[in-house]
Amino acid sequence: MDFIKGLEQEIVEMPQHPEFKSGDTVTVSYKIREGSKERIQQFQGVVLQRKGSGATETFTVRKMSGNVGVERIFPVASPFIESIKVNKHGRVRRARIFYFRERTGKSARIKEKRSFA
DSSP states (O other): OOHHHEEEEEEEEOOOOOOOOOTTTEEEEEEEEEEEEEEEEEEEEEEEEEOOOGGEEEEEEEETTTTTEEEEEEETTTTTTEEEEEOOOOOOOOOOOGGGGGGGGGGGGOOHHHOOO
């Protein structure tokens, strides 16, 4: 197992992203290819979970588009992710907040973690 992880670290280049966890509101800028053209698209939403470790780590972001919830899973080590910006740090008690999917209105709010720096 250590051999595989060592090989993985050599091959996959891990980008530097800011610290974020579930409950945080983030904006992910990622590259989209359409034919020969390439553009950057923003995806802003709440992080539902972080899963895996190392080069295979992923995180799920959920946003509301109209009245429809849209979830997208991003690999952390993806070369298509241009940047990740943390807009708000949320205060949640769980690492995976799937209960957030059924919530609407006021119950769908996440309290913001205040930092005194």
